[in-house]
Amino acid sequence: MKFLHIADLHIGKCLNQKSLLEDQKIILDQIVKYMEDYNVEVLMLAGDIYDKQIPSKEAVNLFNDFLCDLILKHHYKVYIISGNHDSVERLNFASSILKNEGLYIETYANVPISKYEFYDEYGKVNLYMLPYSSPLYTRVKFDSTCNNYSEMIKYYVENSNIDFSKRNILLTHHTFLHDNMASFSDSEVRFNIGGTEGIDAAYFKDFDYVALGHLHNPQYVNRPHIRYSGSILKYSESEVNIKKVALMVELKEKGNIEITELPLIPLHDLKKIKGTIDELLVNPDVLDEDYVYVTLTNDTIIPYAMKRIRLKYPNALSLTYERLSKQLIDKTIDTTDFKEKSIKDQFNEFYKFINNKELSDNQISILDKILEKVEEE
Numbered sequence: 001m002k003f004l005h006i007a008d009l010h011i012g013k014c015l016n017q018k019s020l021l022e023d024q025k026i027i028l029d030q031i032v033k034y035m036e037d038y039n040v041e042v043l044m045l046a047g048d049i050y051d052k053q054i055p056s057k058e059a060v061n062l063f064n065d066f067l068c069d070l071i072l073k074h075h076y077k078v079y080i081i082s083g084n085h086d087s088v089e090r091l092n093f094a095s096s097i098l099k100n101e102g103l104y105i106e107t108y109a110n111v112p113i114s115k116y117e118f119y120d121e122y123g124k125v126n127l128y129m130l131p132y133s134s135p136l137y138t139r140v141k142f143d144s145t146c147n148n149y150s151e152m153i154k155y156y157v158e159n160s161n162i163d164f165s166k167r168n169i170l171l172t173h174h175t176f177l178h179d180n181m182a183s184f185s186d187s188e189v190r191f192n193i194g195g196t197e198g199i200d201a202a203y204f205k206d207f208d209y210v211a212l213g214h215l216h217n218p219q220y221v222n223r224p225h226i227r228y229s230g231s232i233l234k235y236s237e238s239e240v241n242i243k244k245v246a247l248m249v250e251l252k253e254k255g256n257i258e259i260t261e262l263p264l265i266p267l268h269d270l271k272k273i274k275g276t277i278d279e280l281l282v283n284p285d286v287l288d289e290d291y292v293y294v295t296l297t298n299d300t301i302i303p304y305a306m307k308r309i310r311l312k313y314p315n316a317l318s319l320t321y322e323r324l325s326k327q328l329i330d331k332t333i334d335t336t337d338f339k340e341k342s343i344k345d346q347f348n349e350f351y352k353f354i355n356n357k358e359l360s361d362n363q364i365s366i367l368d369k370i371l372e373k374v375e376e377e
């Protein structure tokens with residue numbers, strides 16, 4: 001059997017207040033196109049469908065259109081689990097009814113794990129769907145004494161009577177690590193502080209394929225068939241150099257699996273650019289509509305810098321000054337006896353701290369005038 005594995009759609013996500021809905025639509029269209037082109041009739045979504053527990057109406061509409069295209073137009077089957085960003089109750093809406101239409105949604109972790117079956121020329125394939133769950137939920141809901149995510153996953157798998165002589169797929173949304181390592185990005189939300197969310201991926205080596213969601217960088221952990229497809233778009237500055245993919249997986253007879261990375265091409269790329277304002281504004285008429293994080297290397301603050309940058313880069317997301325941010329990290333102002341200092345001296349010190357030079361005579365006379373006026377009032 002053949003299926004497409006994607007995850008971490010985060011529909012409705014904004015980057016620095018910029019809505020990515022149009023970008024997300026382009027990617028979802030590409031996914032439908034890949035399914036058509038490669039004759040894939042099953043799509044698996046490994047959680048974080050929406051970016052928020054209460055998604056905007058635009059986000060819900062976009063996902064609805066995507067599902068209608070897949071199911072009503074193409075008659076594909078779609079399997080969805082919830083991730084840590086999704087609302088368990090809301091995503092579960094009408095799921096029992098939708099099963100009749102080829103849309104399988106699981107948002108509550110079950111014991112045994114919810115299972116669906118496929119048949120192909122090599123026999124039966126079991127799909128186990130384990131949505132994002134927490135040790136607390138598992139302890140309260142079931143007869144489990146699990147104290148952390150590793151024990152929790154063990155509990156679900158060991159109580160599901162899985163026949164590993166058959167072909168088995170697991171669809172889940174958690175943090176799986178290999179030797180305590182994985183490639184994280186800044187757009188994932190950690191489940192808890194202290195790092196006990198990590199689960200040893202080796203535990204899943206007996207599954208024929210593990211379709212993972214949560215980590216936004218595409219990667220495999222421990223074995224090539226225990227795999228994160230990654231998010232469908234770059235969702236943070238830490239991902240500018242990461243290529244996003246959908247994974248096409250073909251399960252043949254037991255032990256024979258083929259995984260193909262299909263590139264997802266964004267409408268706008270996400271990148272970092274750096275230079276003086278003049279360097280960045282060379283060829284001002286040639287627009288660059290990618291999403292850019294701008295770092296200026298100028299020594300002084302440039303008036304209306306963002307306004308000027310946006311003439312060439314209309315989708316600029318942020319602007320920082322390299323020297324300023326470096327300085328602020330490298331040193332701090334000595335504030336021990338600041339109360340004894342005059343406002344003028346304090347201002348002078350602050351100016352020197354930011355600009356690495358003293359106020360000029362002209363600036364001092366302007367400052368004197370301002371201070372005089374402030375005192376009068």
Ligand SMILES: [Mn+2]
Nearest residue numbers: 008048188214
């Ligand atoms: Mn996510």
